[in-house]
Amino acid sequence: MHFVVCVKQVPDSSEVRVDPETNTLIREGVPSIINPYDAHAVEEAVRLKEKYGGKVTVISMGPPQAEEVIRKSIQFGADEGILLSDRKFAGSDTLATSYVLTQGIKKLAEREPFDLIFCGKQAIDGDTAQVGPGIAARLKIPQLTYVLNIEEINVEEKTIKLHRKLEGMREVISAKLPALLTVVQDLNELRYAPLPNMIRAARYRPQVWTTENIEVEDDKIGLNGSPTAVRKIFAPPEREGGEIIPGGQENPEETARKLVERLLKEEIIADK
Amino acid sequence: MAVKVIKKNCIGCGLCVQTCPFEALQLVEGIVEVDPDKCTNCGDCVEVCPASALELNEPPEKMSDNEVKEVEKREKIVKKIKRELEDYRGVWVFLEQFRGEIAPVSFELLGEGRKLADNLQTKLCGVLLGSGVEKLAEQALWYGADKVYLMDDPVLKDYRTETYAAGLVRLSQKYKPEIILMGATTMGRDLSGAVATELETGLTADCTELSIDESSGYLFQTRPAFGGNIMATIVCRHHRPQMATVRPRVMAMPEKDTGRTGEVVKENLGITEENVLVKVVDVIKEKKAATYLDKAEIIVAGGKGVGNKENFKILKELADLLGGTIGASRAAVEAGWIGQEYQVGQTGVTVRPKVYFAFGISGAIQHLVGMQTSDVIVAVNTAPDAPIFKVATYGIVGDLLQVVPAMTKAFKEKMGV
Amino acid sequence: MSEKYDVIVVGAGPAGVTTAYLTAKAGLKTILFERGDHPGAKNVMGGVLYRKPTEDVIANFWKEAPLERHVIEQNLWILDKNSVVKAGYRTKAQDQEPYNAFTVFRSRFDRWFAQKAVEAGALLITETVVEDLIWDNHFVVGVKTGRPQGDVYGSVVVLAEGVNSMLTQKAGLQKDGLNTAQLAVAVKEVIALDKEKIESRFNLEEGQGATIELVGDATMGMMGTAFIYTNTDSLSVGVGALLSQVVRQKINPNELLEHLKNHPIVRPLLEGGETKEYLGHLIPEGGYNAIPKVYTNGVVVVGDAAQFVNGIHREGSNMAMISGKLAAETIIDAHKIGEFDERALSHYQKKLSNSFIIKDLKKYQNASGFFETNDHIFSLYPSLLNKAAEEFTTVDNVPKREKQRRIMELVTSERSKLEILRDIYRGWRVMG
The missing domain is CATH 3.50.50.60 (FAD/NAD(P)-binding domain)
Structure with missing residues (x-):
């Protein structure tokens, strides 16, 4: 089995802010991490490799420093990593990104055909959940999103049985391989990487593929290949603050009573 | 003659690059650069720049005949693209149904879509796919649609990306809608990514606001990014349809008018079951509160200030009295006091109840984005400067362990329970 | 393996x-x-x-x-409650490669x-x-x-x-494990400030940097020093004091830093800045004897x-x-x-x-102990020095001889001539 995992380097979202004066992103000092959902995708691929045998290859698109997420994946137990990096890719939206990744995966498949492609359910910087489906659509393979459990892979018949997480329910699916899966965090728990993996990762130099190495059309990548554009960014609007009912510390009982009277009087809570 | 770049203002958003009809702009290391040979000083980029980083130079001096020709040629190409875009008309809403029931978010989107369609002076259409779902079509009309496109086929009984995407792509290619809206539900997000890729168009996920730009007629799609720390307005200029998903309960539910009627257009899918690679084996209901949380009219939510697992009982008592549901902030969930299915916020459920009680929740932005559209917010917190008070309709600065039991007691007395 | x-x-x-x-x-x-x-x-x-x-x-x-800036000026500020005696050295020689020191x-x-x-x-x-x-x-x-x-x-x-x-x-x-007398606690903030403001307040040109070491009221009289360093568009401001003294005087290191930042002489330098980072750390100060x-x-x-x-x-x-x-x-x-x-x-x-390491540490081996047991050196003398400077700089028709007498009076009222002599002698022994 050949498992391919798409990973993305993202800024640690809890630390990104907008400068209210210039409306620009303050990225200064914000650490980069592997997208947390992608980490679970790598973990799952490695577990499946341990169970069914085979190989795990991670692929990422990003600037040269995105090498770090490939090395992180090697720590988790991936065998190999490829970084798609070219200045022409900069400014790609989800459509262009899925195109570049697809072209990278196709090139990879020339060498070693894949059985399963994994993605995180979404990236925490954009939260779009579009690149995974985009790759599946382009490769014309089944797309199975929000996977929370892989029950079984039939290596002989090339089929997979898995559970998808839907609103308030889970769906049991069987599908033909190759297929693309996007995964949720509940799927597995990340294991603490053993030292030999850490050493291997520290030594690892991923292959870097540019527009020279993969076949891409110029008008499908970067800004030219991106139908969407950011018109503006701004700090989230604040809802108008309301009324503070005084006395909460000195006389909580009486203050609570006042609040309840207001809620009932203004019919916010119906008096049954 | 070329436009001038004010480098210190440039935020590298690339909007001008996409706008430029002459491909005269490009981003070099995050800053826009002008190719003076291509730039005609037309000013399109200056207009769109959100950061005032571009400036028109003095009006161009006389151009050579060749230059004039070149400009005219390029303008023609731009006009052609714009004409092609004009072929796309109508606002579509994908009607998400599960086992014969339309998801409420679809009605919410019909309400929003109605406004957009009126603004564009075009039709609002519902798109309904499924098996034996014809009778559902009229509901879309009740909630504001002028027309419903219907694909009714046994192959469409269960939702599968493969078949639904094929159906929607087929309809879209035939009828060329200007805008397609879907709920940002599991199904909507699964489907929209596949469809947008097939149609090679732009898609904006999780929009919280949609509007039509007066001057250009483009759909302005505003959404939170970076965990809700910032908001971004996205446009899709040269591709159609413009696709967006919106989370449930972000838009208001429109009034139902059962007297409304309209046209139902039937289309065939043209896929047989043997050719479908994915089968749904089973659907298992999960008995978890999240099912109810997003439908709850009253939510009593607790955060870090609740202090421990045991104290959630105090909240539960109030919730039970008012017929509400328990919710929680990420801090309370991460502390292990309550299950993840109760989590409200960016990484949990988005809720829009009539009343949201926030007890001991400080109001981190990631929580606020999941509940700030609630009709009324009541907050109790010990810290007077907690951000939750900025969104609260009513607030009490105090200890929830004292205030909440007192509230429960007062409600009991007043309601005569 | x-x-x-x-x-x-x-x-x-x-x-x-x-x-x-x-x-x-x-x-x-x-x-x-x-x-x-x-x-x-x-x-x-x-x-x-x-x-x-x-x-x-x-x-x-x-x-x-x-690197942030190359240092062309180093200052020592001896602070009292609302005054300062300054000493500094600035040289063009350190304004060119290979430079002498950098802020980082x-x-x-x-x-x-x-x-x-x-x-x-x-x-x-x-x-x-x-x-x-x-x-x-x-x-x-x-x-x-x-x-x-x-x-x-x-x-x-x-x-x-x-x-x-x-x-x-x-x-x-x-x-044996570390004892608290051998440790200093240092707290530091990085305060963002416009490049232009830094350069005008510290009298610098682009790329040039300055450092200020502060003693006396900067550490609320405890044994230790404080510092202000200029980065490209921020200032590093910190205080370090012996852990044992911080513990004894029940002063939270953070309070020490706030005290410094709000000192009337220091505050104008930081005006309008925004704290970006706050860090705390222990520094071994046991010196030669603790090696x-x-x-x-x-x-x-x-x-x-x-x-x-x-x-x-x-x-x-x-x-x-x-x-x-x-x-x-x-x-x-x-x-x-x-x-x-x-x-x-x-x-x-x-x-x-x-190497200089052992030689230097040996030289100062008794210094920490001396200063620790004579912590009036960090509280009393900065204050006296400032008062002396005040007398000296005030023009009030008092004859200079009279002024000198007043200064001596001021000093000896706090500490006898003999004690001062002893301090100087011992200080010279441990430092020289």
């Missing part, structure tokens, strides 16, 4: 990276462990990097390292520096804690990390673990772990780098003969004794 390394370095601070860089460069198979996410993640050094010791390791480093962000610089070691061939393993040493017949032959399959073997282990020198203790080199044995069979100790910090001159990172360098030289020699026992590694001790 068949793989064996020539050198195992524990800790990717200035000392450890220096050793790793030099041994890797010499072709020795080197592995470098860091517990943080990245080198520098746990470092809070005040922010001045001296050119000379760094250059001894990497020539012309200033051409590519991430340690986290950025360390990252760059560690990258240099990696480029030289060292293997950097982050997010990994070294928990114990592996012994074989009184010989350290490797380390145990906290990871599964986490044992690593090597010819020599370099302990550059910093102030919490747990492994140094486990190696039996440091007999453990720095080598044993298969082990050498470098940097803070070996207590190589000069509390008086606020030097730590340069000693760290030089000790790292001397350790590397020793190891490279030992590697040639293939012996890493005590005898072979004792050359490290000899090199240290001949």
Whole structure:
């Protein structure tokens, strides 16, 4: 089995802010991490490799420093990593990104055909959940999103049985391989990487593929290949603050009573 | 003659690059650069720049005949693209149904879509796919649609990306809608990514606001990014349809008018079951509160200030009295006091109840984005400067362990329970 | 675990990276462990990097390292409640290559520096804690990390673990744990401020930097110093005081820093700035007397772990780098003969004794103790000096002779002439 995992380097979202004066992103000092959902995708691929045998290859698109997420994946137990990096890719939206990744995966498949492609359910910087489906659509393979459990892979018949997480329910699916899966965090728990993996990762130099190495059309990548554009960014609007009912510390009982009277009087809570 | 770049203002958003009809702009290391040979000083980029980083130079001096020709040629190409875009008309809403029931978010989107369609002076259409779902079509009309496109086929009984995407792509290619809206539900997000890729168009996920730009007629799609720390307005200029998903309960539910009627257009899918690679084996209901949380009219939510697992009982008592549901902030969930299915916020459920009680929740932005559209917010917190008070309709600065039991007691007395 | 390394370095601070860089460069198979996410993640050094010791390791480093400003002016401010006596030195000579010193962000610089070691061939393993040493017949032959399959073997282990020198203790080199009198606590803030404002307030041009060391009221009279360093578009502001005094006077280190920032003389320099980062750290200040044995069979100790910090001159990172360098030289020699026992590694001790490190630390060996037991030097004298200056600078028709008399009166009212003489004599003994 050949498992391919798409990973993305993202800024640690809890630390990104907008400068209210210039409306620009303050990225200064914000650490980069592997997208947390992608980490679970790598973990799952490695577990499946341990169970069914085979190989795990991670692929990422990003600037040269995105090498770090490939090395992180090697720590988790991936065998190999490829970084798609070219200045022409900069400014790609989800459509262009899925195109570049697809072209990278196709090139990879020339060498070693894949059985399963994994993605995180979404990236925490954009939260779009579009690149995974985009790759599946382009490769014309089944797309199975929000996977929370892989029950079984039939290596002989090339089929997979898995559970998808839907609103308030889970769906049991069987599908033909190759297929693309996007995964949720509940799927597995990340294991603490053993030292030999850490050493291997520290030594690892991923292959870097540019527009020279993969076949891409110029008008499908970067800004030219991106139908969407950011018109503006701004700090989230604040809802108008309301009324503070005084006395909460000195006389909580009486203050609570006042609040309840207001809620009932203004019919916010119906008096049954 | 070329436009001038004010480098210190440039935020590298690339909007001008996409706008430029002459491909005269490009981003070099995050800053826009002008190719003076291509730039005609037309000013399109200056207009769109959100950061005032571009400036028109003095009006161009006389151009050579060749230059004039070149400009005219390029303008023609731009006009052609714009004409092609004009072929796309109508606002579509994908009607998400599960086992014969339309998801409420679809009605919410019909309400929003109605406004957009009126603004564009075009039709609002519902798109309904499924098996034996014809009778559902009229509901879309009740909630504001002028027309419903219907694909009714046994192959469409269960939702599968493969078949639904094929159906929607087929309809879209035939009828060329200007805008397609879907709920940002599991199904909507699964489907929209596949469809947008097939149609090679732009898609904006999780929009919280949609509007039509007066001057250009483009759909302005505003959404939170970076965990809700910032908001971004996205446009899709040269591709159609413009696709967006919106989370449930972000838009208001429109009034139902059962007297409304309209046209139902039937289309065939043209896929047989043997050719479908994915089968749904089973659907298992999960008995978890999240099912109810997003439908709850009253939510009593607790955060870090609740202090421990045991104290959630105090909240539960109030919730039970008012017929509400328990919710929680990420801090309370991460502390292990309550299950993840109760989590409200960016990484949990988005809720829009009539009343949201926030007890001991400080109001981190990631929580606020999941509940700030609630009709009324009541907050109790010990810290007077907690951000939750900025969104609260009513607030009490105090200890929830004292205030909440007192509230429960007062409600009991007043309601005569 | 068949793989064996020539050198195992524990800790990717200035000392450890220096050793790793030099041994890797010499072709020795080197592995470098860091517990943080990245080198520098746990470092809070005040922010001045001296050119000379760094250059001894990497020539012309200033051409590519991430530096903030080159220092052309160094000041000493003796603060009282609302006045200051200043001394300073500014020179054009330090305004050109090769420069004398730089302000830096340690986290950025360390990252760059560690990258240099990696480029030289060292293997950097982050997010990994070294928990114990592996012994074989009184010989350290490797380390145990906290990871599964986490044992690593090597010819020599370099302990550059910093102030919490747990492994140094486990190696039996440091007999008793640290006592609080040997530790200083330092707190630091990075305050963002417009470049233009920094340059006008500190009288600088682009790229130029200034440092201010502050004593007296800056530390609320405790033994310690405070500092303000100019970065490109921020200021590093910090206070350090002996942990024992902080504990005794029940002052939270953070309060100490707030006190400094709100001092009427200091505040205008920081006006309009916004705090971006806050960090706290322990610094060993035990000096010469606290230095453990720095080598044993298969082990050498470098940097803070070996207590190589000069509390008086606020030097730590340069000693760290030089000790790292001397350790590397020793190891490279030992590697040639293939012996890493005590005898072979004792050359490290000899090199240290001949270097400025031991000489300086020896010179000041009694200083900390002296100042600690005579802490009026940090409270009384700054105040007296300021009062004297006030008398001297006030023009009020009082004859100069009368002024001198008043100043002497002022001084002797606080402390007898004999006591002052004793202070001066002792101070001279420990410092001179």
